[in-house]
Amino acid sequence: MTASSTRRTTAAHSRLAAVGAIAVAGALILTGCGDQTKDSGSDSGSSTSAPLADKLPKSIRDKGVIKVGSDIAYAPVEFKDNSGKTVGIDPDLAAAMGKQLGVDFQFENGTFDTLITGLRSKRYDIAMSAMTDTKDRQEGIDSDTGKKVGEGVDFVDYFTAGVSIYTKKGDDQGIKTWSDLCGKKIVLQRGTVSEDLAKAEAKKCPAGKKIAIEPFDNDQQAQTRLRAGGAAAGSSDFPVAAYAVKTSGGGKDFQLVGEQVEAAPYGIAVAKNQTQLRDALKAALDAVIKSGEYEKIMKKWGVTDGSVQEATINGGK
Helix, strand or coil: CCCCCCCCCCCCCCCCCCCCHHHHHCCCCCCCCCCCCEEECCCCCCCCCCCCHHHCCHHHHHHCEEEEEECCCECCCEEECCCCCEECHHHHHHHHHHHHHCCEEEEEECCHHHHHHHHHCCCCCEECCCCECCHHHHHCECCCCCCECCCCEEEEEEEEEEEEEEEECCECCCCCCHHHHCCCEEEEECCCHHHHHHHHHHCCCCCCCCCEEEEECCHHHHHHHHHCCCCCEEEEEHHHHHHHHHHHHHHCCEEEEEEEEEEEEEEEEEECCCHHHHHHHHHHHHHHHHHCHHHHHHHHCCCHHHCCCCCEECCCC
């Protein structure tokens, strides 16, 4: 995901190839975001034997909890299963990192475009929500206006993903690239890279054939609108689009069109003044990668082509 001044620039093909492999998670059903209540996505628990516990700020060690802001409606990255438990790539990684740090990562549901604000207000300690690391986010720049709107955040990068377009199955309306959307309507999640791309493309369209952009609070709402015939296409990060194509209507609702663009890192967002927490997260993620647990999680969710070999701080461009 991306928030225009907070998330996810020549087109680049993503390295992901998750469509078939995501079937591992196909039995899980997408559900709504729900209320903004706490939901622990980790069973790690505090542990005095955690090898990296001393790297955390004392205030967090004492609490034994890292509060995570997340839009928990973005399968397979984070979503709720049939029992209401938060599951997905991010919760699994957080649980593994929690074992290294001796804390629980407690996921709290929020709309994507408010997560950075939640960091600023200290509602969350971190944001982990398929958030693309970009220079604008690092510097607190609104990508629409180019104006500074906040102090920015630091990122601990942990994955690579691109952006895809999808349509109703059997009805692509000739859409293969972003330029094919001129004169048509696209639905997407508000504050994402998909929205940024749609706005940028709309400026290139000829007069009278602008792209009609209909944003929603979450990706599932956009899918519902497209499924009902309210738009020509939808867009989201490739793992999410591929999962929707695989699972929605038993695979009968949607199809991917064209190729992914905007391959870029997902990052865990941390407030600029929380450098000790940022560095502790990087150390924990590196340990999870080195142990082999990271790759097991990527294989579980069918996204190994988006794997990284080490954690990176502020690797987005």
